[in-house]
Amino acid sequence: MSDTEKPIGVAVLGLGNVGREVVRIIEESAADLAARIGAPLELRGVAVRRVSGDRGVPVEMLTDNVEDLVSREDVDIVVELMGPVEPARKAILTALEHGKSVVTANKALLAQSTGELAQAAERAHVDLYFEAAVAGAIPVIRPLTQSLAGDTVLRVAGIVNGTTNYILSEMASTGADYASALADASALGYAEADPTADVEGYDAAAKAAILASIAFHTRVTADDVYREGITKVSPADFDAARALGCTIKLLAICERLTGDGQQRVSARVYPALVPM
Numbered sequence: 001m002s003d004t005e006k007p008i009g010v011a012v013l014g015l016g017n018v019g020r021e022v023v024r025i026i027e028e029s030a031a032d033l034a035a036r037i038g039a040p041l042e043l044r045g046v047a048v049r050r051v052s053g054d055r056g057v058p059v060e061m062l063t064d065n066v067e068d069l070v071s072r073e074d075v076d077i078v079v080e081l082m083g084p085v086e087p088a089r090k091a092i093l094t095a096l097e098h099g100k101s102v103v104t105a106n107k108a109l110l111a112q113s114t115g116e117l118a119q120a121a122e123r124a125h126v127d128l129y130f131e132a133a134v135a136g137a138i139p140v141i142r143p144l145t146q147s148l149a150g151d152t153v154l155r156v157a158g159i160v161n162g163t164t165n166y167i168l169s170e171m172a173s174t175g176a177d178y179a180s181a182l183a184d185a186s187a188l189g190y191a192e193a194d195p196t197a198d199v200e201g202y203d204a205a206a207k208a209a210i211l212a213s214i215a216f217h218t219r220v221t222a223d224d225v226y227r228e229g230i231t232k233v234s235p236a237d238f239d240a241a242r243a244l245g246c247t248i249k250l251l252a253i254c255e256r257l258t259g260d261g262q263q264r265v266s267a268r269v270y271p272a273l274v275p276m
Contacts, residue, residue: 007042009074011100013066013091014081015048015055018105022079023057045069047082047091070095080104089113096120096128105132111206111222114213134207135160144214153215157253160207163198164230164250166190168271172238172247178231200229204252204269212254212267220254226268233271246273 010026012019026033026043034040046057047066053059063069070078070091078095080102082088088106095102097120104110110117110133121128131141135158144153159165163185170181182199185191197203205225212220230250241248251272257264 005039007040008037009042009044009072009076010079011044011047011069011072011075011077011095012079012081013047013070013088014083015046015057015062016081016083019046019079019081020056022081044072044075066091067094070100071098075100078102080106082106085109085112089117092117092128093120096124096126099124099126101127101129103129105130107133107203107206107210108222111209114210115219130210134210136162140211141214144211153256155253155255156211156215157251159249160211160252161198161201161204161250163191163195164201164204167199168230168233168248168250171233171235175235175238177235178233199231201227201250201269204250205267208252208254208267208269211252212265215254216256216265218265220265220267224267226266226270228270230271237271241273242276244273245276247276248272249274 012022015023023043023046026041030040043061045061045063047069048055048062048064051059051062051064055062066087069075071094078092078100080088080092082091083106085106085108088104088109092102092104092109096117102121110130117128131139134140166185167178167181170176170184171178176184182191182195186195191198202222205227206222208225209220209222212218233248237248248271250269251274252269254265254267257266
């Protein structure tokens, strides 16, 4: 790497737990990142709702003006960690329109607007990355979009929600009921204060919509996904599953179905029997 290599400017939108960790990695791993990338990464600014001096980031790096930050000429990459669909959607579109590549893990937004955002990135000749939106650190999105680009994908299935997987695993291994396993997950920090999105399958449905949209080159939203959570799963269900040599997992299953000379896409999330 040349000493005169132009730095890559990064803007971070949001300073929650993930945002703080991204900032920490950029700052503390600067030399390692520069060696891997071939150019130094430099933090240009962090967008927050409220600018104050108690955020763990120098106050001069903070701004509450998202549009100004993502349109700066010295910003090359925008990392969106704001959370809800809006204002994240507007921020990402603004960044793309200004020629910035974007990284996001916003499942709710992607489940609704993957096509719109991808088209905006294509028009601007920049990149939109969202690998972490599904399955965390497990590479799923890139294999679908690149490694399998020349193949016809017929089915994508898997466990895509860690909270429910922990709860069901506890029920299977200890005989605990749902309420006890959920309480254990909450005590360990695996479940949110309001676990509805996880235990009712909304999180998994959003991920299934993203996977189906990419795998089958069509628009699938979370509303198109059949969804059933795990709140009604009981110890008796596990007894019955074991008698069949199975256990119970919350699966996301996306399929390309053919019938009557037509093709359609099926996406569903539900507790399913899985052979042990």
